[in-house]
Amino acid sequence: MKCQECQQRQATLHFTKIINGEKMEIHLCETCAKEKGEHVPGTNTFSIHQLLSGLLHFEHPSIQENEQKTAPKELTCESCHMTYSQFVEIGRFGCASCYKTFDEKLDPVLRRVHSGNVRHHGKIPKRIGGGIKRQKEINALKLKIKEYIESEEFEKAAEVRDHIRLLEQKNRESEEG
Template identity: 50%
Template sequence: MECQECHKRPATLHFTQVVNGDKTEVYVCEVCAKEKGYMTYPEEGYSLHHLLSGLFSPSFEIQQDTPRQETEELQCPKCEMTLSKFKQVGKFGCSQCYQTFEEYLDPIFRRVHSGNTAHHGKIPARKGGDMRIKKQVDAYREELQRLIKNEAFEEAATVRDKIKELEKELGRDDA
């Protein structure tokens, strides 16, 4: 395969970028990768700290006069962990940190988890019966709201009945 940038040399590097669920693949030669900034070689090399700090901080430098600079000093009232310290270490100091830094976590999770903020993994077959039903009820509720918004009331009634059926099934399992 040839380089997608220069179309002269063979592509030796493959980069995949996922942003908000959109996957982009780039095939380039090493020369074009360096020129376009796909890869850089710092003198001291990369450490685990560089990797983690790259995940928890934006790819551009923050200007000193931006309002975001003030948020760096946000501090947990329980353990006194600051937002900048969390970004540096990559771990919270206590459970209260989640509430304290809540509004700043979503972008971090999106970066780390390829644009997703909710877990959509598999549910164990033996233990996940109720969980599966609850997820189905949530999906039906979202569908119901969409149908009501679009004034598709007959379809909405059918979905409503499905929700009631599943909720009865959940109630029987609890008894």
């Protein structure tokens, strides 16, 4: 099949575009595709590994400065003997122990990926997620009670306790009904 643009070279790239609900197929040679600004597979692309490597190289300047001054031995997993630099290069861990070994270096990356959190919490289905959301709220409130008790704010702790009881009652009602 000939290129639809130049009518000279063999069409090696085939694009399907849907614009305003209309399907349009374009058959172009690589030269014409580049001239039109179409994305040509295999050129100027990056792999998921490169993306992760870029994220893993992110560290706070103060941490980097401290590491350069003290020049500690490179972090190495005790189980599989993988170094942090090997992990960055490969893009995956060697074993389960690597998660604990490299935990300190991964926290800044995970905070960026998970919008400020270190853990991924996932999504909750709207139809059946009411109980799950309430349970998460109860767990958060229990932590809040501990904070209030430690700071000796017993009135606030009692209010939170009452709120937890109310939420637990709603959970029991939804389970029964």
